[in-house]
Every structure is written in structure tokens, then in C-alpha cells.
Amino acid sequence: MATDTGPEGRLCLLTVHAHPDDEASKGAPTVARYHAEGVRTVLVCCTGGEEGEILNPALDQPWMAEKLAEVRAAELARAAQVIGYEEVVMLGYRDSGMAGSPANEHPECFAKADFEEAVSRLVEVIRRQRPQVMITYPEDQGMYQHPDHLRVYDISVPAFERAADPHYRPDLGEPWAVSKLYYTLWSRKRLEERHKAFGELGLESPYQESWFEQPSRDDEITTRVPVHDFIDARIDGLLAHATQIDPESSFWFGLPPEIERSIYPYDDYVLARGTRPAELPESDLFEGVRPEAPEASESSGSSEVPELSTAQAQYGRA
Numbered sequence: 001m002a003t004d005t006g007p008e009g010r011l012c013l014l015t016v017h018a019h020p021d022d023e024a025s026k027g028a029p030t031v032a033r034y035h036a037e038g039v040r041t042v043l044v045c046c047t048g049g050e051e052g053e054i055l056n057p058a059l060d061q062p063w064m065a066e067k068l069a070e071v072r073a074a075e076l077a078r079a080a081q082v083i084g085y086e087e088v089v090m091l092g093y094r095d096s097g098m099a100g101s102p103a104n105e106h107p108e109c110f111a112k113a114d115f116e117e118a119v120s121r122l123v124e125v126i127r128r129q130r131p132q133v134m135i136t137y138p139e140d141q142g143m144y145q146h147p148d149h150l151r152v153y154d155i156s157v158p159a160f161e162r163a164a165d166p167h168y169r170p171d172l173g174e175p176w177a178v179s180k181l182y183y184t185l186w187s188r189k190r191l192e193e194r195h196k197a198f199g200e201l202g203l204e205s206p207y208q209e210s211w212f213e214q215p216s217r218d219d220e221i222t223t224r225v226p227v228h229d230f231i232d233a234r235i236d237g238l239l240a241h242a243t244q245i246d247p248e249s250s251f252w253f254g255l256p257p258e259i260e261r262s263i264y265p266y267d268d269y270v271l272a273r274g275t276r277p278a279e280l281p282e283s284d285l286f287e288g289v290r291p292e293a294p295e296a297s298e299s300s301g302s303s304e305v306p307e308l309s310t311a312q313a314q315y316g317r318a
């Protein structure tokens with residue numbers, strides 16, 4: 001089957017996240033890697049993160065709460081740049097806050113938003129961006145049951161389906177069938193490797209017992225993307241969210257970068273829709289959807305590779 005590419009004739013990866021900073025904590029190295037390869041990378045951020053807790057003691061100032069939406073927008077712009085996102089699309093909803101908080105009742109919050117309306121907004125983005133690969137959150141989100149994260153899953157699957165349906169809202173653009181839909185997953189293996197590395201360095205591990213009591217879901221992993229050269233995209237992306245991430249956090253930054261790069265240099269995914277490759281795990285999200293691979297690098301000029309961005313210069317292979 002021929003692969004349709006997007007408006008610019010390049011492959012496109014589209015990720016859907018709940019809040020500014022989720023794009024840094026989940027799959028940032030993957031995005032940096034594909035960006036370095038010339039894939040167009042688009043982030044859909046569903047909310048503005050207005051309810052985020054200020055976790056950086058140095059920035060926990062009385063005036064911050066009022067300015068938080070503005071500050072988080074600037075942090076997101078910076079993170080997107082260092083990770084290697086070419087475009088950020090805000091879906092336009094308000095952060096719903098943690099489950100049970102008063103923000104859950106705000107009329108503009110994502111969790112309260114009209115479901116059909118929210119799906120249609122995402123369909124419009126998919127039809128305009130025309131990605132071959134889309135990444136979202138899984139139905140089962142384990143210990144972290146944030147209402148906005150659950151909603152990301154809720155709208156993503158119907159949007160994936162309806163974007164391709166010519167009968168659904170033709171006013172939202174030409175139908176577009178995304179080839180593959182993936183769920184993000186933090187593997188048990190990665191958690192164990194990090195926990196072990198903390199111990200070996202004589203450091204206190206940030207993982208408590210409860211982390212290991214959750215059932216492992218590693219058997220669901222279909223795709224393991226090697227991201228060794230791009231681990232710093234996560235570190236620098238997280239640091240860009242200065243109000244949300246304590247730079248002293250041992251969970252995020254407790255291991256020396258060189259250890260972080262070597263112990264588990266993969267991002268893991270579950271292929272939810274699309275043709276399953278014969279052999280699992282696959283190592284490339286675009287497996288099976290790439291146009292004919294050029295024979296050698298001889299045939300230059302066949303595809304436009306964008307200029308090196310900051311992220312690419314920092315994380316790209318030498």
C-alpha cells in the first residue's frame with residue numbers, strides 16, 4: 001500500500017498530551033529522534049495546565065498562581081523547542097485539576113467539556129496535520145488517574161477513527177487515515193533498571209514499594225524505540241518546565257546523565273491500531289508506513305530535510 005505523506009511530503013508524528021510538561025515526561029527522546037531524522041513532529045496539548053502545582057520551591061511565589069497560565073505557555077514553548085517539536089497545537093481546554101479538586105467543576109475544563117466537541121477538535125487537527133503515526137495515552141493509566149489524562153485517551157481513539165471517515169464532519173477537512181496509533185507505556189524493566197542504578201550508586205531510590213506492587217505490563221509492549229542519543233531531550237524538556245519540576249527531584253534527575261543514557265535507552269509503546277509487524281517488538285514507529293526507502297544516500301535532493309534545529313544539533317548523532 002502506498003503511503004500518503006502530509007502536505008510537505010514528509011512523514012509526520014503527532015502526539016496528544018494532557019498538560020504542558022507531559023510532552024517532556026513521556027516520549028520526548030522519541031520525538032527528538034524522529035525530528036533529527038527529518039520527520040515532522042506535532043504536539044497537541046489539550047489544556048493550558050492552569051491547575052499545575054508549583055513544585056519548584058524557588059519559584060513558589062505568591063504572584064505565581066495568577067500568572068501560571070502565561071508562565072506555563074512560555075515553558076511549553078521552550079520545552080517544545082528543546083525536544084524538537086515543530087508545531088504545538090493547543091486544543092483549548094482548561095486544566096481539570098486532580099481528581100476531586102474544585103477545578104473539576106470549572107465549566108471550561110477538559111473533563112467537563114462536551115465530548116463530541118472535544119473529539120471534533122482533535123479530528124480537525126488530524127485532518128490538517130495528516131500524521132502517519134499518532135501517540136496517545138492508554139486506557140489503563142495505572143496509579144495516575146488524572147481526569148485530563150483519562151480524557152486524552154477517551155477522545156483520541158474516536159478521533160483517530162472519525163478522522164478517516166468521509167461521512168464524519170466534512171467541514172473539518174479532507175478525511176485522513178492515520179496508519180498507526182500507539183499508547184505510551186513506562187515499562188517495568190526501565191523502572192527496575194533505574195531502581196537498581198540508584199542502589200549501585202549508593203543513592204536513595206525514589207521508587208517506593210508501591211511502584212513494584214503494580215502489575216507489570218511489559219508483555220503489552222510492541223515497540224521499543226532506541227533513543228540512546230536523545231535521552232537529554234527528556235532532561236532538558238523537563239527542566240524547561242521550571243515551575244512544575246523541581247530541578248533537585250531525584251525521581252527525574254537523580255541519576256547522572258551518562259548512567260541515564262546507558263541503563264535503559266528505549267521508549268516503549270503499545271501498538272493499538274495498525275498492522276502488527278511480523279516480529280515483535282518492532283523498533284520503529286514508522287515500520288511499514290515509510291515510503292520506498294532510497295537505495296543509498298547518493299540520490300540527494302529527493303527529499304527536503306529541514307534545517308538543523310537546536311534540538312537536533314544537541315541530540316543528533318555526530
Ligand SMILES: [Zn+2]
Binds near residue numbers: 018019022146149
Ligand atoms: Zn499531565
